[in-house]
Amino acid sequence: MKDLEDRIERAKDGLLEELRDFLRMxxxxxxxxxxxxxxxxxxxxxxxxxxxxAQAEIMETAGHPVVYAEVGSGEKTLLLYGHYDVQPPDPLELWKTEPFEPTVRDGTLYARGVADDKGDVMARIQALRLYTERHGEPPFRLKFLIEGEEEVGSPNLDAFVRENSDRLTADACLWEGSLRDRTGRPEVYCGTKGLAYVELRAKGPDHDLHSMFGGLAPNPAWRLVGALRTIKDERGEITLDGLHELADPPSESDLAALEAIPFDESSLKASWGVESFDRDLTGVDALREYLLAPTANIAGIQSGYTGEGSKTIVPSEAFVKLDFRLVSGQSPDAVVKLLREHLDRRGFTDVEVVDLHGVEAAKTPVDSPVVEQAVAAWDDVGREAVVYPTIGGSGPTALFATGLGIPTVMTGAVANIDSRIHSPNESVRLDDYFETLAYFVRFFERFGR
Known part of the structure; x- marks a missing residue:
């Protein structure tokens, strides 16, 4: 362990400057x-x-290219996924320093993309270099897939994976990095929720009317309110017919993992500016709802006049955007079909359901070998990891975990809970970066045994 730390310490200046070059793009x-x-x-x-x-190449897509690389040989294969694209830096006036001129202040590196995902990508590449300098070529096949469109929803990744499925086979996949909590403990994520994103549309008169006709003219806003009330009841419980029946039940290992997660309810509520969670959930019940249960969320509603002052009208149309976060077993296509049938049975055949976007859930068992290796490699660098059976967000993880059947985890933890991902003044602590670099070297060593 000391030898690896010493090598990183001696090379720190060069490693940091290499990362800064990446961040300047x-x-x-x-x-x-x-x-x-x-x-x-x-x-x-x-x-x-x-x-x-590695042997690396640029592979074309209908959008930005993918960087693909392979190195090593052996019976086992490890696939690493990451992305080199970043979010827009706006609003620029909120940055304390230039977003594309990486700046170190008090041991923290500030730049757009340093936490999501360039820091993680660079740490993995540098870890490969440190590994091969000491051990030579890995005794396993190591593959890199680094795309350029993650921040716009990976619109061409599905086609790329299908067209190159033979090249992408692997025994395990490390997705982009996870986070560290406020105590510095790294987190390991074993899955992502699925997503069904829809818009409901209701029509009324063919033009806005004076509200004196409000007792006669059908009001599409009230129509949508009625439809929405059938999806969630007054207690906040989801009442969409058949949704819960589709879900795979959580395993005993999943439930045990929840018990081991340090959950600071007070800090989370304070950061949101709320006094309680939805339905007054607390403790493990709140964690289970967040990580292992589906959601039905109103993302936005629009109808009629919402400007300053008053305007008395019956609106001609109303829209609501809904997102359903889904767990394993709940296909987005199946959920959209359930929603249509649910509304029809309740007399809302006139409410249009528009399917905007869908993502499958991805899940790797918490007791799978790749999770055990991820946790053990953190032990190797002196850290105790926290294992999450899944996270509340969604992403293209299912293309690999579900589509290709590759056990997939998110680990690495260059970033922390306060890294301001997607926000001005995005940052990582340099100590965390170099520790994560050492972590990936240790992971490669463990995977190669």
């Missing part, structure tokens, strides 16, 4: 202003992978 996937600059970033990543000993 404004690879904002939401913008199409500099496609050549974006490709230059992908080429830079490819060159770094080759310098670390």
């Amino acid at each position: 404004p690879s904002v996937s939401a913008s199409s202003e500099d496609p050549e600059g974006f490709r230059a970033c992908a080429e830079w990543v490819r060159e770094k992978l080759e310098a670390a000993g």
